[in-house]
Amino acid sequence: MKKRALLAIFAVFMFVLMAGGCGSNSASDSKTISMALSNEPSSLDPAMTYGLSESDVELAIFEGLTRADKKGVAQPALAEKWDVSADGLTYTFHLRKDLKWSDGTPITAKDFEYSWKRVLDPQLASGNAYMLFIIEGAEDYNSEKGSADKVGIKAVDDNTLQVKLVEPAAYFLDLTAFHAFYPVPKHTVEANKDGWAGNAETIVGNGPFKITKWTHSSEIILEKNENYWNPSVVASNSVRMPISESKSTRLTMLESNQTDLIVDPPPADEDRLKEKGLYKVEPQLGTSYYIFNVTKAPFDKVEVRKAFAMAVTRKDMIEKVVRNGKKAANTFVPPGINVNGKDFAEETGSLVVEDPAQAKKILASSGYNGEPVTILYNTNEMNKAIAESIQAMWKDALGVNVELTNQETKVFYASRENGEYQVAAANWIADFADPVNFLDIFTAKDNDAQYHNAEYNAIMKAVHKEVDPAKRAQLMHQAEKKLFDDCVIIPLYYTSQVIAVNPKLTGYYCSPTGVIDIIKAHK
Structure with missing residues (x-):
């Protein structure tokens, strides 16, 4: 993602x-x-x-219904208040009076209904759609198994928006501060469908x-x-x-x-x-990592991915190249996210194995024929230095010739989204403080790794249905371990701002x- x-x-x-x-x-x-x-x-x-x-x-x-404060907690913004049903499934947001777009056009609850359903519209193909799947009927609509009118988003009147969830989600209010939940002006979007958000003349905000x-x-x-x-x-x-x-x-x-x-x-x-x-x-909740395209040879074999991952040693790279107070990552979900009263990453322990000698043996028995591989990264001095460091590690430990390709960021995003790479640089910064924000990435049908694993998806569905905090945490640990068992990513370091x-x-x-x-x- x-x-x-x-x-x-x-x-x-x-x-x-x-x-x-x-x-x-x-x-x-x-x-x-x-x-x-x-x-x-x-x-x-x-x-x-x-x-x-x-x-x-x-x-x-x-701006959305809420705006996150310095701790990342949602505070009232376009919504001046809200009510939550006793079962935690229905949120009723009450908008401020006389809200306007920057062009003076009134903003109403209908703008939110339009905008959120637009994110889910399968024709739009938004990579952020999965973040709304907590809403009733959202995933079915996005996967073309249901209709827009079955989605639990409804403008009751101009100043009232009602949202129904599939299960209680304590993080839902924090989600509403995320950019995918911002309203967009229908009158501008529909009039300039071929690029309303790419030019100052056609962008209307709030x-x-x-x-x-x-x-x-x-x-x-x-x-x-x-x-x-x-x-x-x-x-x-x-x-x-x-x-x-x-x-x-x-x-x-x-x-x-x-x-x-x-x-x-x-x-x-x-x-x-x-x-x-x-x-x-x-402080920042994020992880910098490398991602494999699990459908692209030679990384379509898990043994090859594991060999390349085990050949990466982080200490010298972070101390000499990355610096800036970064710490080596041995999990995907970073420290600082509390689940059921415990730091999730600390409870996970290390999921990383660094063993160049063993990596060479695994690669030799994997059937890998020795062809060069290419690291893709977006143009940036740091990204280049990290890629060169890993290039040297893979050459020294595995004897593999590694080529480097850099692209301007917009092109880089498109290449990753389209699966036009073998292994690529990536980062994920939390949109809200819960492990599902990291783990859900790989359930998305368009995730960059092209990773579509039925077992992993089933675990994450169970996570979203589980209401017991301890059992939910256990399932999320199980999901993260599955990512490492299948070696989808190579975590490098935890980010900081x-x-x-x-x-x-x-x-x-x-x-x-x-x-x-x-x-x-x-x-």
Whole structure:
């Protein structure tokens, strides 16, 4: 699954002041902040995007029923309150009065019904559809086994939205803050079906800012949305987002006082940035990993996948290449997610085996004929360095010739989605703090690994039906172990939100889900 993914997918924000500007763009104007993106957004359609840079821009120009706070907990946004039935299956959201889109058109509960069902529409083929399967009838509609009118999403009236779930889900409210649950304007979407979310002229949102200019692969400009329901909390009048895939270029912006904040600065500059008091590490729930295409030779054989996975040793790579406070990952679900009163990852223990010598023996008996393999990654200095490190490991331990292919992020996402790779870089940052957000990835019919395992899917269905917390946790541990038994992924390290920031910038916060909220950011 691509992410907000994948993140190698580590798409990122920076707040940037453009040097030499004038008027509202001047570095002396505290009402203007600047945010440099690490890559060109593939789209700004909340139903269709996965990367963090897209998510960050969307958080600025859209808003859902709820908005996550700095701890990732949903707080009232377009919904001022809600009621939950005694059995935990029915949620009734009460929208604020007089909500408007950025073009002044009224927002009603019908916009949410339209938008959520649009995500599920099999013709749209949204990779985020599975996140709505907790809703009654949603999975059947998405798999063309049911109809849209059987989905448990209903606008009772203009200000009331009723949602029925298939089983109680304590995390459902947190889900409603995720970008796939944002409303989109039907009048704009239907009028510009061939690309409404790819150009500033056709994007209509409802968030604290509105998009006024998008020069592709160069810059995005936002201005304060006068039709936002709570404009008094929006601290900046405008936001500039220059786009650069180069970490060194973005760091230069920061150190030349053109930039307020960058995410994931070059590891080689860590010590220097610490000395200057610019370096910060924020908590984040995420895992960086490599993913196998389990249908593409030679990785269509589990023995071959296990050999390549066992040949990866993490300690030196993380200490010398990754740095930035990262820790080696020995599970897929990262530490910091509590289930039934226990840290899920700690209770799991290590699922990783590092044994290059044994890996060589397994590969020799697997029938592998020695053909070269290719690692695919999206263009980024860190991704390149990691790929080169693993390339060397596989050459030294297995005697395999490994080729490296890098692609611009938008092309990279498409290649992974279409299964046009053998092994690829990936990241997953939690959308909400529950292991199912990681484990459900591989139940999706379009998951990037092309992994379609009936046993795994059955375990995850049981997870979603189980109401006993202890039994549910046990099933999730069983599912994660199955992923490792089938060797679908190679976890590398747990992510953290490393930033370099101008001390004058305040009011922003980094969510554990990897998104940076700038609604109150100012200098």
